[in-house]
Amino acid sequence: MGKVLAVTGNQAIAEAMRQINPDVCAAYPITPSTEVMQRFASFVANGKVDTELVTVESEHSAMSACIGASAAGGRVMTATSSQGLALMWEMLHIASGMRLPVVMTLVNRALSAPINIHGDHSDGMGARDCGWIQLWSENAQEAYDNLIQAIRIAEHDDVRLPAMVCLDGFIISHSIESMTFLPDEVVRDFIGEFRPKHPLLDVNNPVTYGPLVLPDYFMEFKRQQHEAMLKAKDVVLQVAEEFEKVSGRSYGLFEAYRLDDAELAIVVLNSAAGTCKDVVDEYRDRGVKVGLLKPRLFRPFPYKEVAEALSGAKVIGVLDRAESFGGFGPMYMEIASAMMSNGTNPVMIDKIYGLGGRDFMPEHAAQLIDELKEILDTGKVKLYKDYLGVRE
Amino acid sequence: MSTTPLRLKELSKKEDLLTGGHRLCAGCGAPIAIRQIMLAADVPIVAANATGCLEVSTTIYPYSAWKIPWIHTAFENAAATISGVEAMYRALKRKGKISEEIKFIAFGGDGGTYDIGFQSLSGAMERGHDIVYVCYDNGAYMNTGIQRSSATPFGANTTTSPAGSVIPGKLQPRKNLTKIMAAHGIPYVAQTTPAHWRDLMTKVRKALEVKGPAFINILASCNRGWRTPTDRAIEDSKLAVETCFWPLYEYENGRLTINYKPKEKKPVVEFLKTQGRFKHLFSPENEHLLQHSQELVDREWEALLREEAMWKAEEEKEEQKD
Amino acid sequence: MKGWRELEIGAVTEAGSADEYNTGSWRAFRPRWIEENCIQCLFCWIYCPDSAITVKDGKRGEFDYKHCKGCGICAVECPGKKGKKAIVMEEEGK
């Protein structure tokens, strides 16, 4: 089943897009996601897809065109990073508020200033409240699998929300790994035909998109979006189950790694999870009961399930590859909320790491586990929020 | 496809595609232009609309005055939004999922077109989408309370270019957007007003007809911002044309035609004096500003005449060669 | 008013529904049609911002007072017959 090939993360994404064969793509170049659209443009130029590629003059226009195209009544995709996502920000809310299932790849990169082209999560985390479903990916395989599933999730009748699939810039987008592709027809059958809802192009049944909604109705529409997000969680699981049938690869809301009897837990997103897992194994060999939780679905955040998975942990170290200056990192906030609503009260610390592509090395993971262990032994916390891997 | 003759009797038999019950001010010029545009079209239209008076006042939930498929997303991106709609149309048509002939129009105010939406407009035109972009130019950000835009005429009193004791209103001349759009080398560019309904409708038809992007700039009176009585929209538009403040002209594949030349060009004060926004210009110490207003109009009008003459001379030369 | 479960998602709105909305109450002045002075030029119809002049089979009918805001454009633009306007504006409620 499927071809095994060594490719970069960007190539894997472009390949998924070729197989998905969306009706319209509108995109603008930015490192490190540029290669996705470059490759896709060559698919268009060589007739490998039937897509209309709209080479817009900015990311703001990219998302605007995606919204117009989606409302017109077809399948729409794009890709961006960092400043590009920041420029789209206004339009991200409009895509979700209009309930348009646009699917985007976000190749994560730091936000300026200072300008930096390398991977961190400040772009994606900055968009966490925009009403988009967010799936995060440890490696190229996950990014590829997530993107295909994202189509089904976003377009599901209970959901009808835009979705973004996140992967780490350079660390994943530009490094080669071996992964398994599904055959084209399997992807085609899995995603199925796009089912439009109130398409603008149905001139015989005209509708108005984007009216002015005053306080008398506004909250009802926000409540609907909240409902769609609640339902998205179940849809993610249903789609994952079907995906496993065609791919043999299984996905959940998150990955729990050696967590069952763990007293110490690390929570970490994306590529750094791979590094952490190796270090967790080393500590396990030494008898330290440490485990790891790697969220996959960040929006909607599966609070209950995450809290249950972490309920045995006494000390939790959350790794955040994004800052919230003057506050805790975004992942820490979610885990704290999860544990609070669960009623368990573990000690939790937050480590800001890997900003602007700063390497996250095994020794950083070891340093964190040592600190968690010390907290467990002494009951004392030095700093609830601190940096990991920064020079003094 | 049958085309309705451009006679009011015939046109009045068509369905009005903008209903009453919208909440633009009494006497607003914008809806007059919009009605005429949609009456001119004999094909189904899908429209995008930039944020602004027209958008806000025609679609207050749960009401919409638009009988055509219509979308508003944001302020600066009507051109990008319609690009996406048109791209989807091409995609679905190619795949045989749609068979109808549909045309695409984006509407934007002067703020949404000359200023914040300028980049997305330029991009959409350069990409060659088969769309018509219509700017209804009322010369300020009216929806947010009459702030100056780059389309605001020289000397006008707005809430961000107030006529004060030191600064007498807007100091800069209008940006000549119609010319800038012509410089994009797109197949059709025109300027008109709703007072000249036949001219407007003819231009809309040409714009819809050409393959590729077209741009029409329409002067649309705003009695609130221009500080005029509510019944002036058409009269002031006529004065704008009679004074050559707003000449009626078009570019067809780059070739300029002036569609109307007043027999006697009226002084620009005829246009300015009915509007409260220019009142301060008429105090004695501001005489020179009125003069400058006239110079600005003359300069543009004479440049247009020269350019048209050049085209004519060239065509005559071509004919002699035959 | 409808609750969130009943509303169409995404605030997608029915086309042309503003027709139901009454803007006639905005009027301070009311246009009156004087049929004998009317030459059926339809300028009033083409220049009305509020689609408030009814026309049937190419002939002007009554004002649509539910939508007419009383701006007076029609009265200004009406050529009338022999210098006599076919539309006059009168103070509302008088």
Ligand SMILES: Cc1ncc(C[n+]2csc(CCOP(=O)(O)OP(=O)(O)O)c2C)c(N)n1
């Ligand atoms: C990004 C953004 N900036 C500012 C605004 C506020 N805003 C809404 S409408 C408007 C003015 C519109 O002016 P114009 O395009 O000339 O249309 P008009 O209201 O005059 O018809 C402004 C400034 C906005 N909605 N979005």
Ligand code: SF4
């Ligand atoms: S403020 Fe001006 S442009 Fe806006 S609705 Fe009123 S008259 Fe029309």
Ligand code: SF4
């Ligand atoms: S007064 Fe104004 S709104 Fe009423 S019919 Fe005449 S033009 Fe239309």
Ligand code: SF4
């Ligand atoms: S403008 Fe006057 S004359 Fe012409 S149709 Fe209307 S009412 Fe009759």
Ligand SMILES: [Mg+2]
């Ligand atoms: Mg304006």
